[in-house]
Amino acid sequence: MSVSYALAWLLPLLAGSGLVGLLGAGRRFRGDGAVALGAGWVVGVFVAAAGARAFGGADALAVTARVAPWLGAFGVLAWIAALLRLRVAPATRAGEPAERRPLRAGGMRAALFWLLLAAIVVRVLTVADEAALRPVFPWDAWAAWAIKAKNWMLLGHVERYVPVLDWLADPLAPTRTAATWNYPELLAWLEVWFAGGAGGWNEPLVDLAWCGALVAFALAAYGYARGFGLGAGVAIALVYAFVSLPLIDAHVALAGYADLWVAVTLGLASLAWARWLAFRERGQWWLGVALALCLPAIKLEGAIWLLIFSAVVVLDLLPRRWRWGVAGLVAALAVLGVVLGGFVLPMLGLGLVHVAWGDVTVPTLGAFELGWHPVGAALLASLFTLPNWHLFWYVLPALVLVRGRVLLEDHAARLFGLFVVLQLAFLFLLFFFTEAAAWAQDFTSANRLILQIVPSLFAFAMLLLRTPRPVRRFQSGWSVAR
């Protein structure tokens, strides 16, 4: 492994963890180190990809060398700022929930903890070994997500992707086209970043970033779970449950699809926002919002998750007496808009989406006719009988039933529950009322869309499992709606 490839991994970690550390410098929770490393790496990789886009156009091969000093400097500054902030206002552990049943060395639960950790490590090594050996394998990985980065790296410079008409109209222009010319390019730049570090187009070394995303989410999820007051045993069990999910593993072993990055980003945004809901930690609110804003830059449907996320984030910020009134008003306006012939919804990444009775038109995707499609059997098979999710879809409803009391008592769990309901409602609408039903019927994209929300469902599970405590105002400035 070359130094520059190692730097391609480590500099995002330095920059991102510094940034996440700075955001959370006011308070300390158990597991913050894991959060800084995990969420920090993902944030850092996105910053590196943005840097590659800004500075790497003319010489794609030198992109890592060009961006690395800036990213390194940014990381050092972020760490200095975080440490200075700590010095000026030492972090407090006020509000941190007490840990239930800490592990004792040598006990049965400690042994289980280490066993589960070992199982996680074995799984990560297995899928990493697969990813590190094979060329890009699954269809969309090479046809849609890696083709731009590969062309740019092999050309040595970046050429813009344009619609086919423009490409044909000006045959001398240094432009390119593809059916996926308008797909978001954050992942392409991320691939350029790692390929640049590897010294050229090297698919396994690029694809290992997918394994990085899995490990980063696992680390952050463990840290957040500990921060919510869950014991180390429960936290590691949740992380094991996530890492063990076969479809997640398949997306790491056969790296290249965007869905895992959408899942991890949405999951981290959800975890950060859940922490804001639970402890009103402003830095986590910003982290959640920043990550959510990256979603449309990863994949087009990220815009949908951003819209749903934004809706619940705004709802949470509203004073309680307005909250349901505003929600009702928005719903009424939507119904009125449909009754009056449709309305236009501006969506980041998708453009002006036209919603009408019987169809929805997305400029980048086309028109979707609305009508009932009976795909329940195929979806049930995907969730409950095929070996994609182990017992996840059995356990989640059972957990909601068993811990339903928390939904009544805890504002954080309740609002997050609304977020989950909206996500599931969108998927229900998509699969049962649009032509996307075919994706469920033929067992293609349906599971991948479900995969995108699974990490945020783990965040929901954490909120359900914690012991809710009254939220106190910690920092002045923002009203705490309860």
Add this chain to the structure above:
Amino acid sequence: MRRASFAVAVVASGFLLLAWAASIDWSAPLRPAAQRSVFGSEFRALFGAAEDHDGRLHVAAAAEDFSAVQSAAPANLVAEELPLLRYRFADFPRTLELTFLFRAQGDDDVQTVQLPWPGSGVASFDLSRVPAWKGRIVEIGFAEFPTAQNVPPERGFAPFDLVGVELWSPSWRGAFAALATDWFGAWPWSQRSVHALGRDSDAPHARSAVLFAALAAAAASAWAALLLGLRGRRLLVAAAACIAFAWIALDLRWQAGLLQRLALTRSLYAGVAWPQRERIVGDSDVVRAADEVKALLAGEPAERRVLVLAGSSYEVLRLIWHLSPLNAAPLPLALPSGAALPDGCIVVFYDTTTWHDNPAMRALLASSARITGPDSLLASGFESGRVAVFRFRRVR
């Protein structure tokens, strides 16, 4: 006593669920009442070369298309009487996939059933899951192909032995053996693996292991409530333990499957440097076609538009992928746009005779110059017969 009855109930319910998963015929005996053996040496090679080796069929070489097929014609074989297939191979390479073939009397069509990688032990398959397994069977056999989508065809074959086949009448032992092969068989990755595992092959499967695990965990939790009298928090802890046990069991199965897949990947790529690994792909014929086109267009300016048409959309996109960094795009993307193709652009046809057969395409290319490719559709030669390249000139 209560604990003992709980243990018995858990084991009994687990066994009943296993029997349900294996589709046990409750009236069947424990061991098969009838069975037929077909030794490897009774098979003969239809494609590829094979010879008798002490009762086994040693398959020494594949046919020109890199596949091998062996068949036997057992007499008086009635499908309904002998629905359980047991098969054994030795030294079966990781890089091949296995298909069982059979033909019923009066049916000209050969039926195929995809089987998991057989390994070195005995594997079983319940043919009653295959609707066509009925009536008098006049021919059975196996076909071996380089593992689709994973293995370059020319790297798939290595010699192996077909040890033999047994066909059993329904029995509990056979049903459980078939269930074990189904649940723990080694399947390769496929393009569908990122969409839905368990649907990444077309083989008919036994009942779901996930559903079995869920029902077994639920049954054990119910027994804990009924027989151990657990209530409230203690019952929740017991149920969580049952679920955790079932989850881990499923995960161990998945880990074993991952390691089997990794073994195939390692057999292809381990110890090979990256530039060489890039060319070890399931569509190595497309790689060679891309090499040919790239060599031909080596002197072209970088911005030269290259439009690609092939026998399938998969081949179009794969050829574009392998042609990188040429400025290539699918011809089917350009033509419906209504825009005129620019003079001097390159049009590449791969594995299609559209340029010759299709009148509209012939008209489009009427003034264009063919710069490589066969002079005749009957041209022999592997690559040159599949690639035709034109420099486009507008019809004046």
